[in-house]
Amino acid sequence: VSASIQEELAKGFIRPSTSPASAGFFFVKKKDGGLRPCIDYRGLNEMTVKYRYPLPLVPSALEQLHTAKIFTKLDLRSAYNLIRIRAEDEWKTAFSTTSGHYEYLVMPFGLANSPSFFQAFINEVFRDMLNRWVIVYIDDILIFSNSYAEHVRAVLQRLIKHQLYAKEEKCEFHLDTISFLGYVISSEGVAMDERKVNAVLNWPRPTTLKELQCFLGFSNFYRRFIRHFSTVAASLTAMVKKGSSRLTWSQPPLQAFNDLRLRFTTAPILHHPDPDKPFVVEVDASSTGVGAVLSQRQGDPPKLFPCAYYSHKLSSAERNYDVGNRKLLAIKLALEEWRHWLEGAKHPFTVLTDHKNLEYLRSPKLLNHRQARWSLFITRFHFLVTYRPGSQNVKAGALSRIHEPDLPTSSPETVLPASMIVAPVTWDIMTEISEAQIQDPTPADCPDNLVYVPLTLWPRVLAE
Structure with a gap:
């Protein structure tokens, strides 16, 4: 904590505070194993008037790429921290740590309006380039053109001018195919990123009846989009009707399974997201x-x-x-x-x-x-x-449930070893109770599921 605070102080991102506000401070583990300091601004966000600056309509922007052949992708470093908080509003961002009470001078991560404000800022920086050879989505920048060297240089010079910096390890330069915001972009056009559909494309072939029923249950939700669904899935439903816990795959059901997986990931089932719709x-x-x-x-x-x-x-x-x-x-x-x-x-x-x-x-x-x-x-x-x-x-x-393990088939087994001799054991006292009941019969009001013990045998029964 102390090292993080000293680093933020040295950068001029924070300063000591006397604010009455106080948000919680903790660390979140990053993908590279490092730690990112985070502030719990839930209370502040609840009271914040939301800034509704529109984020880019990615599908519309990508329509400009039809003549581009070379692509470069940049990822900005510490993007939100590049925007100054309005003077006299810094106290609202105050947070407490074991080493003191501080407040931000720049926009921190975790504020409700951070994405919208940064988008407005970055759009202004690249306004003359937007949708001509640059697409910017918050801190992700795509450069597309035929004269890639000239345009990449222009974008990098603009970043330097505004003291913006990119993460070298996340940048990709001068590629003919690139992944950007869920799309795969190339000179041939724009396609969906396979990662969007891998969960279905890589659906493992069911090995048990339960797994097949799970797959068909998923399929049934999209049957209205698949022409002749009942015919396509007929061999699979036939396997379910057999009721066998272990499945044996022949060519027709295997082809049906592969066909359905493919249909889930293509039109008319899978649609491109439309940002104008919820x-x-x-x-x-x-x-x-x-x-x-x-x-x-x-x-x-x-x-x-x-x-x-x-x-x-x-x-x-x-x-x-x-x-x-x-x-x-x-x-x-x-x-x-x-x-x-x-x-x-x-x-x-x-x-x-x-x-x-x-x-x-x-x-x-x-x-x-x-x-x-x-x-x-x-x-x-x-x-x-x-x-x-x-x-x-x-x-x-x-x-x-795709990841549920394939449990081994269990065959009937005896609980006890076959060599063990099991013989009924009779409690001797039951014989004595039966003989005593001749002299002292079971009362008429004794419940059927209980054994009446004559008074003379009580000491013996209690001892047993």
Whole structure:
């Protein structure tokens, strides 16, 4: 903590504070293993008037790329920290640590309006280049042209002029094919990034009846988009009707399985996201994985079409989470995966989950350290959590169960060794009770499921 504070002080990002406000301070582990300092600004964000600056319409911007052949991608370093906080508003960002009380002089991560304000700033920096040979989405910059050297130089000079810096390790220069915001861009055009559909394309062939039923349950939600679905899936449903716990695959059902996987990832099922329409994020978690589907309502009448799929195998530590935390992890991972569509979205989006307690996600009374980290990230998004019964949450549920282990088939076994001789054992006292009941018969009001013990045998029975 002390080293981080000293570094921020040296950069001029923060200063000691006497503010009455005080947000929590903690670290979040980065993908490269380092630690990122984070402030819990949930309280401040709740009171903040939202700045609705529009984020770029990526599909529209990509239409300008049809003649480009060379592409470069830049990722800005410490992007939000490059914007100065308005004088006399610094006290609102105050936070406490073990080494003191401080406030930000620059815009920190975690503020509700950070994405919108930075987009407005970066658009102004590149205004004369936008959609001519540059596309900027918050801190991601795409340079496209035929004379790549000239345009890359112009962009880098503009960054230097405004004291903006890129992360060298995340930059890609002069490529003929590049991945950008969920799209694969090349001289041949724009296509969907395969990572959006890998969860379905890599769906393993079911080996048990339960796994096949799970796949068909997922398929059934999209049957109205697949012509002659019943015919295509007939050989698979026939396997289910056989009821065999272990599956034997012949050519017809194998072809049907591969055909359905492919159809899920192509039109008319899979649609490009439309930023002008609200999104729906369906999430679920099992004991071994989490799954999610990004969807939108399109067409007339509106129907829910998938835009992307996501599946994640839980680590050994994540498997120890309780049900609520696994469901919360599913939301967090889905928002990370589709951040470029959901953060700063034009419309609030809906998260559908079968865990009712997550409806109160925005205002939990007590958070542990892990939940606090997740919550800090989640509060950057504007959405509503809605409960949907598990029986209706089939798509995300099926994706979450892809990672369930293939349990070995169990064959009937005896509990005791075959060589053991088992003989009935009779309690001797029962014979004595029967003989004593001749002189002292069982009372008429004695319950049928109890044994009447004559008074003369009480000491013996109690001793036994």
